[in-house]
Amino acid sequence: MDRMPAWADAILVPLISLLLAALLSAVVILAIGENPVEALNLMVAGALGSTYGWGYTLYYATNFIFTGLCVAIAFHARLFNIGGEGQALLGGLGVAVILLYVPWPHWTIALIAATLSAGAFGAAWAAIPAYLQAKRGSHIVITTIMFNFIASALLNWALVGPMKAPGQEPATPSFAASTHLPTLSDVFGLVGIQWSSAAPANVSFFVAIAACVALWLLIWRTKLGYEIRAFGQSEPAARYAGISPVKIIMVTMLISGALAGCMAINNVQGEAERLVLNAAEGAGFIGIAVALMGRSHPLGVFLAAILFGFLYQGGAELALWMNIQRELVVVIQALVILFTGALDNMIRMPLESLFLANRRRRERRGGGGGPKPDRKSTTAEGAR
Amino acid sequence: MSETPAIELKGISKAFGPVQANKDISIRVMPGTIHGIIGENGAGKSTLMSILYGFYKADAGEIFISGKKTEIPDSQAAITAGIGMVFQHFKLVQNFTVLENVVLGAEDSGLLKPSLSRARGELKKLAEEYELNVDPDAVIDDIGVGMQQRVEILKALYRGADILILDEPTGVLTPAEADHLFRILEGLKREGKTIILITHKLREIMEVTDTVSVMRRGEMTATVKTEDTNPSELAELMVGRKVLLRVEKTPAQPKQAIVEVRNLNVTDEKGVHRVKDVSFDVRAGEILGIAGVAGNGQSELLEVLGGYEVATGSVKINGQEIDLTGAKSDGRSRRARGISHVPEDRQREGLIMDFHAWENIAFGYHHDPAYQSGILMNNATIRQVCQDKMERFDVRPPDPNLLAKSFSGGNQQKIVLAREIERDPDLLLVGQPTRGVDIGAIEFIHQEIVRLRDKGKAILLVSVELDEIMGLADRIAVMFDGRIMGERLPSETSEQELGLLMAGITDTDRTHDHSEVEAQLAERHGAAGKEA
Structure with a gap:
């Protein structure tokens, strides 16, 4: 066939992209007069060198898994949901509403309720752009971006107005102690593993993993996932097959929004234990990079989210211990996004030709590897 | 030289x-x-x-x-x-x-x-x-x-x-x-x-x-x-081998009408009147061929019958009225009525090019209980079904795990045909069955269509290839500018006569010189061929 092996596509390409981003970052660090090797050491030690570091890395990763899955499922229907940020903010509102005004006897029930509420709020926030896209053809990229701003304004109003706790801060009161989620330290403590109790990673990390598995099943094993993928590949074909575009756009965006909303069980219920201003902290946008790098596959999203969690935590360490400002850390993160997301084809295409040339050489030497079925219609005709 | x-x-x-x-x-x-x-x-x-x-x-x-x-x-x-x-x-x-x-x-x-x-x-x-x-x-x-x-x-x-x-x-x-x-x-x-x-x-x-x-x-x-x-x-x-250029078939033995189309009208999104007062029947055991230059309403006709274009008028399948407004029907409900559809553009509609062959074999029929196990799809069964169909339809290579786009045009068409014909439909809609298909596969595709006819099924064939219509159809209707200009039997007509009908000239008794045909053609104001 005329493509490279799947492992190269899924692993080698991102790895090379990552390496290039790292090299370029090293040049930037050199340029400001710091030692890149030392910086890398610091990042790795800070993010992965202790259970404290891991606790932060996994906390960030949990956020990114949810927002990454949000963007990934939408990608499968060829919808570009840039509204993960706003949907995550609304998810926070959903968590706050359900945890502040309802007394919960135990964190397990509270977690289920908060997950449902966060998902519902996030889905509702995605539903309006979805409806506008499905029925009126308003472009979902534009509407979801606008809804990010509206979400932010709505949260501002709620946090300085009706939901504000007494005091100076624009934030809600803290949630009841019975709703506080166990941290990874509590969880691993049960099986006798020592884990830093200062880090914010909590049980919602396992909810995120469950979401990955569930989404994988949904996309690749159910009729709905089949219809979403078919619609994403070709709308005329979907119509031919009796798949309703309106239904697919609505359902996909509801799932997508719900996933972004669910991020709030990690950052709002799990970490802050109250709702603060700008709780999502840009995780909705990182989700786009995570989905791109993870190639919209749940496993890829999981791995990419861990990587970005590492970059976040490692970057914070850099800003803390070296003469590298917070902004430069953002530059490094941006380079990774640029290379793994936007410049994906820059790596993929040369690599692909390399593989093909290699294979041709092998075939010529080995006298061809059986009949080549597809040679006619693929490249020659497609290239017209 | x-x-x-x-x-x-x-x-x-x-x-x-x-x-x-x-x-x-x-x-x-x-x-x-x-x-x-x-x-x-x-x-x-x-x-x-x-x-x-x-x-x-x-x-x-x-x-x-x-x-x-x-x-x-x-x-x-x-x-x-x-x-x-x-x-x-x-x-x-x-x-x-x-x-x-x-x-x-x-x-x-x-x-x-x-x-x-x-x-x-x-x-x-x-x-x-x-x-x-x-x-x-x-x-x-x-x-x-x-x-x-x-x-x-x-x-x-x-x-x-x-x-x-x-x-x-x-x-x-x-x-x-x-x-x-x-x-x-x-x-x-x-x-x-x-x-x-x-x-x-x-x-x-x-x-x-x-x-x-x-x-x-x-x-x-x-x-x-x-x-x-x-x-x-x-x-x-x-x-590279001997091929039959003519379709081998026995005379049709048509029975009761499977489809009755009456006064069908289609107006597209831009407000263009695409199909105008079209009425016809297709009977069990016959192939009705619709001839015409591309873009004269044939595509919309297929889309209406296939369930993804709205229309006014009336269409009966096996005597039962079907919904044309799109409110209660879609491609899926049409399939449930026993209509299978091989669409004109297999790469745009009939197949998902980036899906595997086995995923495409279920396309449109993915709700079939045989393809499910609980709430999940039974991919192993679908793969097996695909393997069997590929062998029966001589799809080369018979590998369900290849992507649709890696097959040649003829083999892609065979995948679509295998999917649609093997549902044993009462009515098969076929658009441009051999467009972009190699001669060797054309022979096979024509034989399969005739075989379905001989099982007593109704077939509506739309093709811009006059040779194909002449060879395959038992009855020919010619469409021009959204109307059916006339019906002919292949044995009693000629390519010249059909050609005039395709150009919108019905008065075939008069002798036409070319300039007159040209003048009429010029007046068509580009009604034809916009889509092509």
């Missing part, structure tokens, strides 16, 4: 990745002749011509124009060398006039006025010389496809082309328009122009060319004088 060839290609090779599109091709085209190049889809005809026109660079080989070695790095160089190309899909600016299109890219100076007036004079001269009558001030949008093609030819001649390459020029033309085109080509030939005609239609090759070259799998397998060969020999050269 001591004469210098107008074009000589020596050892042209071109590969796209692992695909060898052209393999060591050498050809000599003599000046003042019409040279046909024939071959199946993917045989490399278009690639070869693209190299000649500077779109692709050959990996190896040389091009000689009138004996002089010439490099053609881009289309500008091709034009300078006197090569003009008329593409299958016209490259015209739709809202420009004929004159503006002709001048576009060949303006003499920064000011448009002098170029336009010079072109006007030039056009008049060309029109007289070659029977290329086109109103220079007509807007492209308003003229028919036949006219648009003439504009393309004029564009090439205006740029001083001595060598004209036409890529599948008759695909969108009625037989009358095609005849006119061939007369134009004869005229050009008389004036000493050299013409290369690329086609997959054997009849055209026999009718109009002096010499014919056959391509197969990127190689030039033969070049012969047209008068020394015959269609079946050419077909054999194209495919």
Whole structure:
């Protein structure tokens, strides 16, 4: 066939992209007069060198898994949901509403309720752009971006107005102690593993993993996932097959929004234990990079989210211990996004030709590897 | 032959990745002749011509124009060398006039006025010389496809082309328009122009060319004088084995009506009235063929019956009224009614090109309980079903795990047919069953359609290929501008008569000379062929 092996596509390409981003970052660090090797050491030690570091890395990763899955499922229907940020903010509102005004006897029930509420709020926030896209053809990229701003304004109003706790801060009161989620330290403590109790990673990390598995099943094993993928590949074909575009756009965006909303069980219920201003902290946008790098596959999203969690935590360490400002850390993160997301084809295409040339050489030497079925219609005709 | 060839290609090779599109091709085209190049889809005809026109660079080989070695790095160089190309899909600016299109890219100076007036004079001269009558001030949008093609030819001649390459020029033309085109080509030939005609239609090759070259799998397998060969020999050269050019079938034994269509009207999103008061029946055990130039409402007819276009009027399947408003029906509910549909464009509608073959085998039928296990889809079963169907329909290679796009056109079509025919439908809708399909597979596809008919099923066949309609259909209805112009039996009609109907001329008792047909054609205001 005329493509490279799947492992190269899924692993080698991102790895090379990552390496290039790292090299370029090293040049930037050199340029400001710091030692890149030392910086890398610091990042790795800070993010992965202790259970404290891991606790932060996994906390960030949990956020990114949810927002990454949000963007990934939408990608499968060829919808570009840039509204993960706003949907995550609304998810926070959903968590706050359900945890502040309802007394919960135990964190397990509270977690289920908060997950449902966060998902519902996030889905509702995605539903309006979805409806506008499905029925009126308003472009979902534009509407979801606008809804990010509206979400932010709505949260501002709620946090300085009706939901504000007494005091100076624009934030809600803290949630009841019975709703506080166990941290990874509590969880691993049960099986006798020592884990830093200062880090914010909590049980919602396992909810995120469950979401990955569930989404994988949904996309690749159910009729709905089949219809979403078919619609994403070709709308005329979907119509031919009796798949309703309106239904697919609505359902996909509801799932997508719900996933972004669910991020709030990690950052709002799990970490802050109250709702603060700008709780999502840009995780909705990182989700786009995570989905791109993870190639919209749940496993890829999981791995990419861990990587970005590492970059976040490692970057914070850099800003803390070296003469590298917070902004430069953002530059490094941006380079990774640029290379793994936007410049994906820059790596993929040369690599692909390399593989093909290699294979041709092998075939010529080995006298061809059986009949080549597809040679006619693929490249020659497609290239017209 | 001591004469210098107008074009000589020596050892042209071109590969796209692992695909060898052209393999060591050498050809000599003599000046003042019409040279046909024939071959199946993917045989490399278009690639070869693209190299000649500077779109692709050959990996190896040389091009000689009138004996002089010439490099053609881009289309500008091709034009300078006197090569003009008329593409299958016209490259015209739709809202420009004929004159503006002709001048576009060949303006003499920064000011448009002098170029336009010079072109006007030039056009008049060309029109007289070659029977290329086109109103220079007509807007492209308003003229028919036949006219648009003439504009393309004029564009090439205006740029001083001595060598004209036409890529599948008759695909969108009625037989009358095609005849006119061939007369134009004869005229050009008389004036000493050299013409290369690329086609997959054997009849055209026999009718109009002096010499014919056959391509197969990127190689030039033969070049012969047209008068020394015959269609079946050419077909054999194209495919590499003997093929049946005629469909073998027994007379139809039609029974009760399966579909009754009455006063069907379709208006599309832009408000264009696409199907106008169409009524017909298709009975069990017969093939009703709908002939017509592309874009005359046939596609919309199929879409309505297939459940994804709305219409007014009435359609009964097995005596039961079906919903045409789209409120209570879609492609899925149509399938439940026993309608299967092989759509006109398999790559756009019939298949998901990036899905595996096995995923495509369930496409449209993915709700079938046999394909489920609990809330999940039973992928193992679907794979097995796909494997079986692929073997029965001789899909090559019979591997369910290949992506749809990696099959050839014929094998893709077989996958669609296997999916649709094996549902044992009461009514099979088939659009362009053999478009872009190699001759070998055409034979097989026709046999399968006839076999379904002989099982007592109703078949509605839409095709722009008149040969196919004549060979396959038991009854022929001709559509023009959204209406059915008439119904004929294949045994009692001729291609000429159908051709006139396709052009919207019903009064076939009168004898028609060409100018009259032309005049009527000109009036069509581009109703036809917009979609093609």
